[in-house]
Amino acid sequence: MQKVELLAPAGDLERLKIAFIYGADAVYIGGEIFGMRSAAKNFSKEDMQEGVNFAHDMGKQVFVTINIIPRNNEIEKLQDYLIELDEIGVDAVIVSDPGVFTIVKQTIPNMEIHISTQASTTNSQAANFWYNQGAKRVVMARELSFKEIKELRDNTPEDMDIEAFVHGAMCMSYSGKCVISNYTTGRDANRGACAQSCRWKYTLVEKGDEGEFKPVIDDVGPSFFFNSKDLCMIEYIPEIFKSGITSFKIEGRMKTAYYVATTVRAYRMAIDEYYRDPENWKFNPMWLDELKKGSHRDYNTGFFFNSPDANAHNYKSASYIRNYDFIGIVRGHDEENNLVVVEQRNKMNLGDEIEVIGPFKETMKTTIEEMYNEDGEPIESAPHARQIVKLKLGIEVFENYILRKPIVTINTL
Structure with missing residues (x-):
């Protein structure tokens, strides 16, 4: 094959x-x-x-x-x-x-x-x-x-x-040949400096006979109409x-x-x-x-199947969708205490229910059962960027495995 x-x-x-x-x-x-x-x-x-x-x-x-x-x-x-x-x-x-x-x-x-x-x-x-x-x-x-x-x-x-x-x-422009970024910010997309101006919100208007500007489509406010x-x-x-x-x-x-x-x-x-x-x-x-x-x-x-239509764009938002936080990457093991050494990437807490992924492995779910700082002292959370922590996870993991946890959204209504 x-x-x-x-x-x-x-x-x-x-x-x-x-x-x-x-x-x-x-x-x-x-x-x-x-x-x-x-x-x-x-x-x-x-x-x-x-x-x-x-x-x-x-x-x-x-x-x-x-x-x-x-x-x-x-x-x-x-x-x-x-x-x-x-x-x-x-x-x-x-x-x-x-x-x-x-x-x-x-x-x-x-x-x-x-x-x-x-x-x-x-x-x-x-x-x-x-x-x-x-x-x-x-x-x-x-x-x-x-x-x-x-x-x-x-x-x-x-x-x-x-x-x-x-x-x-x-890219909304043909093979990346875009001049919008250059026009709006002076940053040339064809020289590696694209400002992603296509992700901004715009209003499309036309100039009338009396010099006034009116929306091209009635009842349509600003939208992300370049946003692929x-x-x-x-x-x-x-x-x-x-x-x-x-x-x-x-x-x-x-x-x-x-x-x-x-x-x-x-x-x-x-x-x-x-x-x-x-x-x-x-x-x-x-x-x-x-x-x-x-x-x-x-x-x-x-x-790949046909020319994109209106469904190829998101007109409501240019924001990324993020449902999970990357919270840490395995750097080694504390064999003496049977703990996993992790470099923090986003805040993690004792008791967090997390997922662990590794190359060529199915996704694993576990809980942070114990948490210690680099000196071996018990801690409740790891809030500092790239701090080294030691965790008891209850599963077998190896170097470069990645820890993540769901982002919890709180409804304030």
Whole structure:
């Protein structure tokens, strides 16, 4: 059977390691320059080297984004950066600009090149163009359907990889080519500084003959009419395989380690279940429940089945849905006292009923039976960011397991 790649985002070194531990085959990251997510923490040279070493020790890969649209003065810095990436041992670079592509081929000719979704590849002729220039992989424009991707796959070389986003935030503008952020804030979305102005509330008006402004649609107040729902394709794993997509890409280099863990874990389970018995694969609602326990917007299927309609947007709110708090990550064990050592991420309390997730494991439920500070003194709660606590949980857990608890909403009416 065709093996596919599960490709995860990593905004920093911790998230890179979590992605691999929870089942990703590869990650895409940004360095300190030339990436489309300048607000992400991103990777220093030292962290990138550690991340690449960690990946290669596990037989996995790291791809680096160089997908901004650069200016002349930035091109001058590119060669040295490329040589640095080659020395670190990254497995591929992701580019969208023909000039950057040319310099990569000239400077580090043996480096694998992936064509970014920002290049808006929507047809087999464009994909073949990039392949003939030396690209190994083309990332599909997000505006393609399964049918269009299958047609593209049937008319391109078999050894060309096809990558497509299957989960995460969607952009309301074509392949991310948006100028709203630049207009409203001076922050250029095409240079990694998007302010997500599409998530703001707007009123649509037109100017009348007398110079007055009136709503385009009567009785409609301000709304979030640019606000796209998130993409989620976990219910359609067989369709993704059959379309010829070889890399399942998750969006989210700005997202938390908890988001990376929950999302990778859910898709890993769904993909592995398909490998076990593709003819009888059935969607497990638990996978979607897991995705909903991370921070997300309402889900839809993007362009995969047809062009999105009004249901692809949420007009009422741009807020994320959060039903669970990521409260801690297991860092080790206090063997002498049979306690679990946890790094706190959100407040936890003695007696909390919590859930624990780990890679390739079913979700476990338990209660915090005992709680101690780092010095072994009993405590009632852990309110301080990243404080080290020791817990008695009554279940077997291992390093990098994640603790979460439901968010309790109090009705004050």
